[in-house]
Amino acid sequence: MSRTAPRSTLFHPAPVAGRAPQALIAARTRSALRATQRVRQASIALLLGATALLASPWARAWEPAKPVEFVVPAGTGGGADQMARFIQGVVAKNNLMKQPIVVVNRSGGAGAEGFLDVKGDKGNPHKIIITLSNLFTTPLATGVPFNWRDMTPVSMLALDQFVLWVNEESPHKTAKQFFDALKAGPDRGLKMGGTGSKQEDQIITVLLEKAAGKKITYIPFKGGGDVAVQLVGKHIDATVNNPIEAESHWRAGKLRPLCVFDKVKMPYPAKLTATQGWGDIPPCATAGIPAEYVMLRGIFMPPGVTPDQQKFYVDLMAKVRALPEWKEFMNKGAFNQTALSGQAYFDWLGKNEQMHRELMREAGFLAR
DSSP: OOOOOOHHHHHSOOOOTTOOHHHHHHHHHHHHHHHHHHHHHHHHHHHHHHHHHHHSTTSOOOOOSSOEEEEESSOTTSHHHHHHHHHHHHHHHTTOOSSOEEEEEOOTTTTHHHHHHHHTSTTOTTEEEEEOTHHHHHHHHHOOSOOGGGSEEEEEEEEEOOEEEEETTOSOOSHHHHHHHHHHSOTTOSEEEEESSSSHHHHHHHHHHHHHTSOOEEEEESSHHHHHHHHHTTSSSEEOOOHHHHHHHHHTTSEEEEEESSSSOOSOOSBSSSSOBGGGSOBGGGGTOOOOOOEEEEEEEOTTOOHHHHHHHHHHHHHHHTSHHHHHHHHHHTOBOOOEEHHHHHHHHHHHHHHHHHHHHHHTOSOO
16 A cells, blocks of 8 residues: 555645634744744843843952052152052962052152052053052142042051151150250251151151250151161161051160150050060150141052942952951051041041141141
């Protein structure tokens, strides 16, 4: 028997009971359209799901694609330089970012070189800068076309103290003895070393002059490290260096701290020498010296960066501050461990800019 079907069966499908051929075709067309619509809806849902995933916290955030330049607007060996190099080291040691950090000192013009470099590198997320009080004092004193608002604030890492230091062989054993000698001595009889001209060290020196009623010979150097070395060598009589800039010389028995320019003692009881620690240094006010001053250690980026790029460095610095090495560094340098970011940091900067404007106006340091 032949296995070949009749021609009518091969080419003319039998009609379904109750439906004309045209109705059957229309039904099949509607079914195909519904299937196509379901596929399209499923594709749209898949696309929306992928978009939501990309926007979720688990999506890959921005991170540096090349080495990050870390600008220090001061000389080597000073407090800002030491902190920048410490951050450079712990970020690499703890693998906190894939790209390396490269520290570059740009101290020219009391830090103006560094600030103008960052200001002019608009939109570059591979550059950050550590700041000190020359963030305020340099533009106020020189008229250089720069303001902290020309950069992108990232975070305040800490506040740095100032200590009145003398050589260990100085006859002044206490802040009161030093201040009494200053008041009783001749004008310009005391040589005070400091970092830069019309900067924070000289502002504090002016506060001392006003309190004592005597002029002091102020000698500027490029960085706090140089200042400490000059005092060890007895080329100057005193300094108002940051703790970390003179700590090693204090441990070595070369320098002596007399008082701290803050309203309270530093909260660090551990002994750094056989008899003293940071917490044993009295506030200068207890010796009749009416001068208080703390300095910013903060991070900025160039203008024009994106919020994601800014957030990367905010998070990076938060990770650094969470390290045990950071705690040791803070203890060593006797820092005030205030940390800020976001609007609180922005507001603090505005208030301290105004404070410096008033201090410098009083000292006669404002640019004409």
